[in-house]
Amino acid sequence: MGHTPGEVAAFTSGETRLVYAARKDAPTGPLVLLEDNTALEMREYAKAHLRCFVAECPTPEFTTVARRSGRDGFKHLTGGGHSEESLFHKQGKHALLGWLARRHPEVDARLEVSLLPVVNRRADVLAVHPTGERVALEVQYSHLELAEGSESWAARTRDYQDAGIAPVWILGHRGVHFTDRRDGTVALGALGRAILEAGMPLWWVNPILGTVAVPYVISHVGERMFQLRPTSETRAVHLWVDSLDTLTLTGAGVHSPRLDFLDQQRRAHDDALAAARAHEATAEAERNKQAALAAKNAAQRAQHVAAKAARLERALRERLRAQEQRWLESSMRANVLAAHGNTIPAHLDVTPSADAIWAHHQHWQALVFGHVMLNHIGDTVTVRDCLSVLDEHRIQYNADAHRDCPGSG
Numbered sequence: 001m002g003h004t005p006g007e008v009a010a011f012t013s014g015e016t017r018l019v020y021a022a023r024k025d026a027p028t029g030p031l032v033l034l035e036d037n038t039a040l041e042m043r044e045y046a047k048a049h050l051r052c053f054v055a056e057c058p059t060p061e062f063t064t065v066a067r068r069s070g071r072d073g074f075k076h077l078t079g080g081g082h083s084e085e086s087l088f089h090k091q092g093k094h095a096l097l098g099w100l101a102r103r104h105p106e107v108d109a110r111l112e113v114s115l116l117p118v119v120n121r122r123a124d125v126l127a128v129h130p131t132g133e134r135v136a137l138e139v140q141y142s143h144l145e146l147a148e149g150s151e152s153w154a155a156r157t158r159d160y161q162d163a164g165i166a167p168v169w170i171l172g173h174r175g176v177h178f179t180d181r182r183d184g185t186v187a188l189g190a191l192g193r194a195i196l197e198a199g200m201p202l203w204w205v206n207p208i209l210g211t212v213a214v215p216y217v218i219s220h221v222g223e224r225m226f227q228l229r230p231t232s233e234t235r236a237v238h239l240w241v242d243s244l245d246t247l248t249l250t251g252a253g254v255h256s257p258r259l260d261f262l263d264q265q266r267r268a269h270d271d272a273l274a275a276a277r278a279h280e281a282t283a284e285a286e287r288n289k290q291a292a293l294a295a296k297n298a299a300q301r302a303q304h305v306a307a308k309a310a311r312l313e314r315a316l317r318e319r320l321r322a323q324e325q326r327w328l329e330s331s332m333r334a335n336v337l338a339a340h341g342n343t344i345p346a347h348l349d350v351t352p353s354a355d356a357i358w359a360h361h362q363h364w365q366a367l368v369f370g371h372v373m374l375n376h377i378g379d380t381v382t383v384r385d386c387l388s389v390l391d392e393h394r395i396q397y398n399a400d401a402h403r404d405c406p407g408s409g
């Protein structure tokens with residue numbers, strides 16, 4: 001997926017190699033490309049017939065150099081010392097010319113074509129389709145003003161477009177427009193971002209290797225990874241490094257199948273994003289539904305608890321009223337009142353500490369006193385005796401809570 005730092009480093013490899021030479025008999029004609037691994041067989045021919053392609057070169061004699069690692073190339077017999085930028089720029093144009101000759105023999109491609117009188121520009125490579133559509137390819141290694149002045153990127157781009165010529169900017173694999181971040185990515189500079197901002201694809205060419213770098217960025221949706229076209233907001237890009245021959249020339253510019261793939265990825269990415277958002281919305285709705293259900297259940301439970309407490313409260317009041325009623329109507333009470341001057345004596349009116357006996361307290365205290373205590377004066381009374389009296393009068397009690405029974409303990 002992503003390129004290792006080594007692959008980016010290989011693309012931008014530093015050596016100022018020469019893989020093109022001019023013919024001595026036609027120094028301004030097409031250049032000769034030295035195929036890799038042909039240095040030895042081409043050496044005598046190169047010495048005899050080829051020369052440096054820099055017209056004003058003071059030491060134009062060439063030989064070849066075979067490399068064990070890296071690509072074979074030409075070399076000045078003596079001297080040389082041209083700037084890296086000019087050598088790469090010149091070879092970059094020829095690399096594009098070679099690509100067009102191989103892939104688009106139907107296209108008329110020429111170097112340094114003046115576009116006068118249409119526009120006062122000179123395209124690095126002008127490609128004219130049989131249909132008449134024209135594409136200007138510019139290989140850019142050197143610094144370029146973005147918008148200031150008549151030679152700026154914006155001015156040149158606008159002039160081409162106004163003249164009905166599609167401009168294609170191809171950046172150099174070395175120098176100001178290629179910043180290897182040494183983490184497998186390349187930093188986007190101002191020119192690269194301007195090209196993207198204009199809606200054009202971004203390319204870098206390596207004329208020595210005959211390769212083109214196509215940038216992409218990585219975006220994740222959940223667990224899924226997508227490769228997308230960079231935008232003018234992008235800070236750094238990953239690269240695919242392909243043969244120049246994977247490119248095609250269209251009426252509107254340069255195309256790579258990588259761009260189709262990136263567009264597919266964009267659609268899949270957007271679909272995945274929409275699905276993830278819909279899924280999140282569904283999950284959110286489900287969470288809200290569950291929360292509402294839980295709140296409703298809690299309210300119902302609270303209602304049940306309150307209703308049950310009210311029922312118990314009512315039942316208790318009913319029972320106490322019934323117990324009181326039973327006591328008021330009992331002959332025992334009439335007897336107690338008759339025996340005590342129409343009052344209930346204090347020893348038969350002890351407020352119990354617990355509601356363990358289901359009878360009015362005066363009622364059971366009178367029963368226990370009248371049937372147990374009076375019969376056993378000076379004797380021992382058991383709890384069992386007390387409870388037996390309650391049983392006889394069909395008064396329910398909690399047998400564990402007997403401490404209120406007078407005389408117990």
Ligand SMILES: [Zn+2]
Pocket residue numbers: 052053054057058059060076080082
């Ligand atoms: Zn030279």
